[in-house]
Amino acid sequence: MKRVIALLALLAGCAPVLEVGPTPDLALQTRAISSQALFGAPRPQPTQVPNAQIARDILELGFQLESGREIAALSRFEGPVTLRLAGRLPPLAVLETDRLLGRLRREAGLDIQRQTGPANINVEFVPRTEMRRSVPEASCFVVPDVASWSAFRARLRGSGLNWSEVLERDTVLVIAPSDATVQEMRDCLHEEVAQALGPLNDLYRIAGTVWNDDNFQTVLTGYDMLVLRVWNHPSLRVGMSKAEVARRLPAILATLNPRGGSGGPAAPSPTNRDWIRAVEGALSATTPARSFGLAREALGIAVDQGWQDSRLAFSLFLFARFAPPARGADALDALTQASRLYGALPDAAVPRAYVDLHLAAQALGGKQYSLVLQLTERSIRAARRSENGALLSSLMLLRAQALAAQGAVAQATELRRDATPFALYGFGSDKAADARRDEIALLAQP
Structure with missing residues (x-):
């Protein structure tokens, strides 16, 4: 053996x-x-997770950070969202980003567009060696309230960059490697842009999501798109408490995912x-x-x-x-x-x-x-x-x-x-x- x-x-x-x-x-x-050339049109499968479990997942994903620290209120962008690419763009960065944004529009119902000027989500590509000098353990990451790598590095020496203090999101920075494989670059875009638009936590107990640090799922799944659709639903508002969101989730999920039923396993x-x-x-x-x-x-x-x-x-x-x-x-x-x-x-x-x-x-x-x-x-x-x-x-x-x-x-x-x-x-x-x-x-x- x-x-x-x-x-x-x-x-x-x-x-x-x-x-x-x-x-x-x-x-x-x-x-x-x-x-697109290798895999063709995306074919994510609808989630098989019951709605009752998805509701519990969303509350844990959205109202707690990976450190275990609680988040008091719902945080998200309000209205249309713009995204900009910056830094040392890999050859396929634009193609892969546009493919992702197309999926977010179709599958999550988000109003999101790429533009060249100042934007809500700023994706900056940085060489891996340079990235790891400042954040040694990261392959890619997302932070609030800064729009560039240089601004992020300056803020590292001061205060701020605290997701738990952000209610309405306005400016977010995604840092991704400029010298990675196509797959790694694509994976970073999916996971970090999803966190910029939705919940911030990761849960090891959910198998079918990029919000899991096991790194098995590397592109947004049917489950993920449903979570993003729920998180950005018009019946939810920035600043709502966990209890307020919990009261609304069953009706939202029943509308968006009728196949999820009304029952489910024990918590x-x-x-x-x-x-x-x-x-x-x-x-x-x-x-x-x-x-x-x-x-x-x-x-x-x-x-x-x-x-x-x-x-x-x-x-x-x-x-x-x-x-x-x-x-x-x-x-x-x-x-x-x-x-x-x-x-x-x-x-x-x-x-x-x-x-x-x-x-x-x-x-x-x-x-x-x-x-x-x-x-x-x-x-x-x-x-x-x-x-x-x-x-x-x-x-x-x-x-x-x-x-x-x-x-x-x-x-x-x-x-x-x-x-x-x-x-x-x-x-x-x-x-x-x-x-x-x-x-x-x-x-x-x-």
Whole structure:
């Protein structure tokens, strides 16, 4: 079972763990590998979460910061919203931004336009090295009451930039990397612009949203668009208390999402702050032993709390992700449990696809080629729908290895060729795409 850990390590680049990779080749970022060219029209699925649960989610997302600090009143933009791009724009920044804004207009009903002059939302692209000198742990972020990177850096030395003090939003700054892959740049736009327009918190217990720090969902989902539509509904107003919003949510959701029904599961238990610290520590620790120790702690807390949602599933995934070679059998069992859990949760096809990627790698190493084909078939659909090029190309390459091993060489060759543009989109360069292909080829060797 030690081989399981080796397979997990090889596929670490697809794991939802933020790592600083090599600088992408921006010359490759042409229209041919834009989201529209690769994935076509967006196809988000309507959420399967009951309205009663969505209402609870919105209250927790919107009236609490990630730190746990309470927000007293509803905060949002009022009226039409403008957005401006600034800084060192990546080649596809305009295309990806306009595609996002089109979705926000169609799916969330927002009146939002891009313009070149002063705007409400200012998206500034900054080199990653420069960004991390000021905010070392951030890949991208959103802050209130400033309109530029230089103004933000000046304010870092003083006071302000406090979301809990903002009622009507007027000016917001989104900082995104100027030298990232297309996928990372796109992901930052989706998550940070969504927080500029809606709730500010992240909840690990919700599987189908970008408002979750597990980083599985990377583009706005059907759930997310519904939340934005509710948050900006005309029957809500800036300054409303949590209780006032709570009274209005059932009627709003019944109108916007009649399929959500009037019932729902019991309210989930609060997320233990010790669990959050263990998860974040596992993801940021500098040694494998420390990461595994904290992942094991998070799993223990999740089990003790009796959770049966994405918090337990993610804990199982992290346990497997960081398990040492001697715990290979336990890692495989944890992945199997995580896949089963995600399979039973609403809106969790994408998290399950990440888990199944690792299970398929294990199956390939064990020459279980039919199982590889079974796992990748369902996961490829989820990866394509969620426009995740890194995940999709890796699944396609795993599938190609299994097909080749079964003698379907021509089909495998075609699948590898088809995976290339998605790999460039997700990994950023020919070198990185080739490395991913070679890593997966190694999995099939004796």
